[in-house]
Amino acid sequence: MSELITVATFNFAHEIMVLKSILDHEGILYLFQNENLIAVDPLASYAYGGIDLKVHPNDVERVKEILNNLNTNLEIV
Template identity: 40%
Template structure:
């Protein structure tokens, strides 16, 4: 029997994923952390691997998303204010990296930060 997984999110630091994992497991949802051990052994490659992936069974996807949305932190600007989507005015955005060129794939830390709205999926750059 083939088991399908859904990646709920990815985290630069394993500790961030472990906190969410604890909440989901307390709610009875099985959680798997892909690349956790690799990043724990060499934290400098987190960006290259795309961070620690928090995965749940596909059958638990909707319930896990609801719980995750209740407790997750959304992107904030340099002053601690929530990033506002210019398209739909929602305040639920996450940092987004496209890694669209070979240079950014090799050196992801040079890519300018962008934000993706979790409501309308609009991608924007931060306002200066």
């Protein structure tokens, strides 16, 4: 089995909510490492290095494209 690759790191649990929905919709398997720990204690984010998004090597390019689209097209009102 191939190892998962870290594609991005987030500081807080609320930052990954939209991304989780998109990844589920696209059928991409993922792991958010430290998600529960940081959801319980947000200040632990700095101690543990944040929430790592890990995906299969075959999905890395697609996930990077999704992240890029989120960064350029997401408007917060």
